[in-house]
């Protein structure tokens with residue numbers, strides 16, 4: 001029967017994430033953005049909470065939480081509301097852990113999943129996006145060509161989170177023609193010849209997140225670096241998980257901007273009355289709420305399809321499409337609600353707008 | 369537990385209603401639009417009435433869920449009702465509004481009526497010939513500001529005497545002239561008391577002093593009769609007052625609020641009817657374009673999509689988002705949660721976005737979309753009413769904003 005009530009477990013996880021967002025992320029977000037650096041110890045502290053890779057089974061020393069995209073979406077919304085840079089950074093290990101959990105060989109699971117349940121923040125990340133205007137996961141420009149028993153990788157990846165410190169990159173590359181079926185994932189060590197890691201990229205937003213450009217020039221890797229070995233991955237499903245995850249982060253950013261606007265509009269007065277009493281502002285804020293609620297249901301529904309074992313390609317794609325538009329509009333309106341003050345960096349709304357603008361281009365930056 | 373799937377029994381009912389929509393609505397949809405009031409969709413009306421009688425009027429009157437003994441008790445009436453209505457409006461929204469059922473009038477009796485009133489006015493929908501009920505609030509000089517009712521009701525002995533003019537009464541003629549139905553009339557018992565003096569009255573069919581003065585000619589939903597009802601010394605029994613007769617001192621609007629609360633139950637059904645029209649247009653458009661070789665490439669890089677693909681996808685997404693919001697609001701009623709905010713959210717979004725969807729449909733079919741050969745132009749005309757009645761888009765935003773800020777209607781007007 002149709003039901004939108006989260007389970008007790010979900011409520012508990014959401015609460016944990018919400019507290020992290022409220023106590024550690026949001027208060028530090030401005031300084032982190034200005035300094036273009038995560039707060040010292042943030043990764044360590046957040047890692048200890050175990051939110052990032054909670055579905056790794058006990059067998060690998062994991063928390064064995066049920067693997068649920070719906071639960072993931074709920075948690076990521078909270079983290080997105082805390083701070084986008086910090087959220088993506090702390091979640092980066094799951095970009096590697098979950099595909100390995102779902103498709104990896106026993107050996108890969110043994111190595112990667114154990115690394116993702118240790119006490120240290122794992123120096124693992126994934127590289128999917130490419131620096132072109134028409135980036136398309138079904139037609140990656142990065143290729144992996146068979147050469148004997150090995151693969152040779154060529155291509156350029158961008159927006160690789162935590163890239164400066166990563167030891168190992170999960171690189172998505174095309175092994176044949178176009179389509180999801182022709183994409184496989186390979187582990188590439190930082191030290192392998194042909195790998196170049198750029199300086200930290202400078203972006204419009206998510207400044208505190210360390211992202212790099214990864215260049216692969218005739219990088220040879222052994223067949224056992226391919227996730228899942230000969231069987232490989234179901235990249236279509238991985239993309240659905242990723243799109244749900246990113247959409248959930250965007251919900252968080254938008255929700256934060258919405259909540260800020262509500263509070264501000266009730267305090268700020270013009271001609272002696274709170275601006276919230278003016279329809280131009282009140283209707284704008286009502287619309288924020290309407291679109292936010294609508295988008296959340298699309299994200300949850302896509303996640304629910306994944307939890308039912310379906311590919312959810314269409315659902316996650318449409319959800320992300322709607323969310324990307326929504327988060328831009330809501331964050332833009334949140335700047336408008338503050339007027340000139342919204343333009344000043346001391347106030348968070350312009351940061352949310354800069355972060356919010358990114359979602360339409362982001363792909364593969366998070367995973368549930 | 370989060371679940372986006374309905375139970376088997378609802379799915380079976382939904383499939384049955386969809387079949388009715390296909391067999392008894394779609395074949396007549398163009399004709400009832402062109403002929404406006406001249407053609408009664410009788411085959412549909414009679415079939416539907418039998419179905420409604422059989423199912424005990426599953427969708428007759430959405431009711432608020434109740435918290436019994438502090439325990440939330442899950443009901444299914446509201447979700448069932450929106451699922452039915454969405455399917456019927458997908459068939460034809462005008463015909464849906466001409467469906468013999470208690471509709472909004474019934475919802476009012478369902479949520480505010482005494483057991484005797486329910487027996488007297490609702491039981492009749494389970495027997496005999498097709499019947500309709502209507503709700504008359506709007507007046508020539510008053511619409512969104514429903515507190516400004518000028519129609520009066522004066523107690524004379526054992527009777528209320530009603531005087532005034534009501535316009536835009538959906539199913540007004542069918543309810544009071546063509547069948548043994550009834551109309552709920554909003555009237556003031558004390559003009560000085562303002563909103564607190566406004567009460568709802570149950571006026572039975574063919575009551576002397578009430579007459580149908582006119583049927584409107586409309587942009588869309590043409591086969592639905594939209595009537596002007598004139599009341600001249602129309603006498604009804606004293607016990608036909610809905611709710612309490614108390615007029616609280618001016619400023620206190622509890623009684624009025626009670627009447628307004630009906631809208632929390634009826635806005636999701638109106639949203640559902642909007643979604644049905646939007647879905648019809650979205651489905652038709654994608655099927656039509658598929659025949660021309662347009663296949664939306666879900667999943668590929670977004671900057672590779674054509675403008676048409678993007679529009680098709682947005683149509684689909686907006687239909688779904690509106691529908692999920694509608695289900696959410698209905699679900700909240702079913703579990704007994706207050707849903708004033710969510711009811712207005714779903715009505716606002718569905719009303720507005722389904723207009724966009726239908727207008728897009730006309731655009732995407734090119735000149736063919738503008739032709740009356742296809743139904744998309746009709747759906748576009750039908751869709752606009754969802755943005756207007758049961759509180760316009762703007763009025764829904766007012767409700768949403770007031771809820772968000774905790775403002776009264778005086779603080780945010």
Ligand SMILES: Cc1cc2nc3c(=O)[nH]c(=O)nc-3n(C[C@H](O)[C@H](O)[C@H](O)COP(=O)(O)OP(=O)(O)OC[C@H]3O[C@@H](n4cnc5c(N)ncnc54)[C@H](O)[C@@H]3O)c2cc1C
Nearest residue numbers: 503504505506510511512536537538757758759760762781
């Ligand atoms: C086909 C049809 C069927 C109908 N069925 C019924 C029925 O069965 N029973 C019934 O009682 N009524 C019915 N109505 C009436 C309908 O509910 C009203 O038309 C509607 O509520 C708007 O009222 P109005 O037309 O007087 O517009 P107005 O109230 O005059 O509004 C005009 C415009 O001003 C905007 N506006 C008004 N007030 C505000 C405000 N405070 N802030 C911002 N914007 C505002 C409105 O959104 C609208 O855009 C029906 C109408 C139609 C067309």
